[in-house]
Structure formats: structure tokens, C-alpha cells
Amino acid sequence: MRIIExxxxxxxxxxxxxxxxxxxxxxxxxxxxxxKEFVEFWRVLRERxxxxxxxxxxxxxxxxxxxxxxxxxxxxxxxxxxxxxAAGIILFVGIFFMYDYLFMENIDSKITHLTSGxxxxxxxxxxxxxxxxxxxxxxxxxxxxxxxxxxxxxxLVYIARARESxxxxxxxxxxxxxxxxxxxxxGTKVCLNSGSEIRYPVVFQGDQREVFLTGEAFxxxxxxxxxxFVVRSGQQTVVVLGTSFNIRSYSQQDFIATTLQEGAxxxxxxxxxxxxxxxxQVVFDKKTNESSIREVNSELYTSWKDGYYFFDQTSLEExxxxxxxxxxxxxxxxxxxxKSLLFTGQLKRYADIQYLLKKFxxxxxxxxxFKENKVIIKNKTNR
Numbered sequence: 520m521r522i523i524e525x526x527x528x529x530x531x532x533x534x535x536x537x538x539x540x541x542x543x544x545x546x547x548x549x550x551x552x553x554x555k556e557f558v559e560f561w562r563v564l565r566e567r568x569x570x571x572x573x574x575x576x577x578x579x580x581x582x583x584x585x586x587x588x589x590x591x592x593x594x595x596x597x598x599x600x601x602x603x604x605a606a607g608i609i610l611f612v613g614i615f616f617m618y619d620y621l622f623m624e625n626i627d628s629k630i631t632h633l634t635s636g637x638x639x640x641x642x643x644x645x646x647x648x649x650x651x652x653x654x655x656x657x658x659x660x661x662x663x664x665x666x667x668x669x670x671x672x673x674x675l676v677y678i679a680r681a682r683e684s685x686x687x688x689x690x691x692x693x694x695x696x697x698x699x700x701x702x703x704x705x706g707t708k709v710c711l712n713s714g715s716e717i718r719y720p721v722v723f724q725g726d727q728r729e730v731f732l733t734g735e736a737f738x739x740x741x742x743x744x745x746x747x748f749v750v751r752s753g754q755q756t757v758v759v760l761g762t763s764f765n766i767r768s769y770s771q772q773d774f775i776a777t778t779l780q781e782g783a784x785x786x787x788x789x790x791x792x793x794x795x796x797x798x799x800q801v802v803f804d805k806k807t808n809e810s811s812i813r814e815v816n817s818e819l820y821t822s823w824k825d826g827y828y829f830f831d832q833t834s835l836e837e838x839x840x841x842x843x844x845x846x847x848x849x850x851x852x853x854x855x856x857x858k859s860l861l862f863t864g865q866l867k868r869y870a871d872i873q874y875l876l877k878k879f880x881x882x883x884x885x886x887x888x889f890k891e892n893k894v895i896i897k898n899k900t901n902r
Contacts, residue, residue: 638673640699640711643690645721652699666704666721674700679722687721693734695847703730706741707748710824713845714769735767735844737824740782755803756787764795765821769844775803778820828866835860835885835896846872847892854898857885 526540536544642650642660650660654673661668665687667678675691693699693715701709704722711717715734723729729749740748742761750757752768755775762782768775777786777800784795793801793812800820803810822829823841830838836858839850845868852858862882866875876887876894888895 637694637697638699639694639697640675641692641694642668642675643692645687645689668721673698674702676702677704677721679704681722686724688718689721690716690718692716696845703728703741705743705746705748708739710737712736712823732766732768734769735765735823737763737765737821739763753805754789754808758785758787759783765817765824767820772840773804773806775805776820777801778815778817780817780821822865823868826868828868830865831863832861833863834858835862835879838862839894839896842872842875843894848872849893851893851895853895856900857896857898860884860898860900 526536526544638654640652642652644650644661652660652670652675657671658669659667660670660675664681666680668689669676669678691699691701691711693711693713695714697713699711701711701717701719703709703719705728707728709717709730712735715732715736717730717732717734717736719730720728723746726745727747727749728743729751732750732752738748738750738759740759740761740763744760748759748761750759750766752766753770753775755766755768755777757764757766757777759782762784763780764782764784765778765780766775767777777784777795779795779797779799781797784793786793786795786801788801788803788810789808791810793810795801795812798814798817799812800815800817801810801812816831818829819831819833828838828841836852839848842848843850862879864878866878879885880887884898884900886897886899888897
């Protein structure tokens, strides 16, 4: 059976429920109807859905809006961890549910509370004007003879009005701990991760569509047989016609990783060129100029856009490198051996980090010590 967030969203959107789901929801509503926090939670959901309908949004949009907001408010974990250590394999299975409104739990912890999941961005227009973007501002943020720019929910949408000579560029900046979506004038959708920046034409002109990326983004490129789509990120150039792929190219990291989910890609690097296929990844070392291509599970590198992290026999060093960008953490390994510990599991992005790191500590393999925004990792397997 599905999780309760999805059942609630279907119920509000008028979607059919299975007999099992309908009975489960009825029992939950009857059981918790005296809970003031639950009643308030339910009221907010219904009002939100009603607002979407009054605004003329179709049922699919309203459904997705409700589901996204419920998921972001909820804290749900279902994790199975394996930690490969010298002594053998440690298996830990933990299943627990936490909902901000449904079940409020006061946890006494000395760990610093660090949360992420903000939907916020800054738009820099070609004239230098800066516009702050948040989901509560749903309006036209800028319009001229060339285009109309609208902020709706957590997406900035460009609509071309006309083409004229000379490209005008905008820049969308995403602070650390935030995320935002962008719909370009050609219909290409870009999901931007924490601490990222993209520079792009307001309206594409000429025989190619070219954008510039720093940080991480997932692209769903609108197909156009007459104009290739080009993404430049540092020393790497990605050329596509229409496809879905992820690029990770943070300035503070020594590599650029490009992962293809659908379609085909051509990667142009200083000393070589790669033709990519779905499920492949090209990694470029910025220090040595060396590169390689390998077959991967693309979900491991694209799941962040869907609100969770997925790891499969991934080193603790790589996991914390990813998480630190989201929570703005400085990571210090007191014991270098801890870097190579391997974990498998799935984590939601929208939660206090103390819940997240507690799952690692429960394996009895590592210990985390917080000092403000700095986390020190100790290896417990050698003790």
C-alpha cells in the first residue's frame, strides 16, 4: 500500500482509491479527528486545494501541488543499511514515520538542528536588476517586447513574445540549502540543485541553444531537430537534441559528472569526445584532465530532483560530499578510514539532518560530532 501522503493527495484531487486505501484513510480520519494538530493539518490541505481550483488550475496541477507540499512537510524514512567493514557486514533495518502535523515528536538531542528544503532563488536580469523568487509570489515578474517571465509555485517560466537581433542573458542563482525549477523559452525544463547557477538567453536565437552551468542541474531538453542544445560547465561541453540528463559541476569539487537518463549525449572534453547512452556516466577530473565513461544506475545521480537521495554501496565520503552541499556543512574526517565505509539506502531531502545522520550512527560504524555547521566523523569500527 502507498504511503499516506499519496493517499491524501489522491483523496483531495478526487482520484479513485483502492478498497484497502479507502478503509485505511477512513480509520485514520476517525482515529485522529480529536487531534487538534491533525484537524489543522487537514483544514490547510483542503483550503490549499480549493485555492488551486479557484485559480483555474487543472486537476493534475492541483494534485501535484498538494502532493509536493505534503511530501515536503512530511518526514518519512524507510531505510535499509549495509555497512562493509573489516569485521564483516553490519545489517540494520529501520522503519519509522514522522509527520510534522500528524505526529509531532519532541526529540532531546545535542545535535545542531540543520534543515533544508527551501524553495528560493535570485533572478538577475540582463540589465543587472535582481529579483527574489519564492513560491508565495505567483505573478509576472518581468515582461518586455522579447519575453514574459512568470513565477509559479517553484518554477520560473519564460514565454517568448518575439525574436530580435542580439541575445539577452538572464542568470538564475540558487542559494545553498535551496532548489528551484526553470522552464526555458524553448520548453526545456531545468531542475536546479543547492548552490547552483545557470546563465541562459531569454529567447534562443540562431542554430543552437546554449546555456552555462555551475553546480548541479537535471535537464529535460525539448526536442528540436534544427537546433542542438549545448550546456557548458567548466571545461566540459554537452551537446544534445532532446534528452534527460544530470550534470554535477561544482567549482569546489575536483570533478564534473554527467549522467544520462534518456536519449543520447555527446560530451566534448579537452582531450577526448564521448558518445553517451542511457544509463552511462562520464566523469572528468579537473586537476588531471583525465576522464572515463562507465555504466551506472542513473537514479543514484538524479533522485535528488524527486526529493530524496538514493545510495547503493556508496562511500561515506561521497555521501557526505553530496549532503554537505544541501545542508551547508563543513565535513572533517577524524579517521580517514571512515571515508571508505560503504552504505546503501534511501533518504528524504527535506528533514533535519539529525534524523538523517542518526541512521548512520545506528549501524555502530561511525559517530558524528557537531560544532555549529561543522561535522566531525569518527570511525567506531576500529575501536
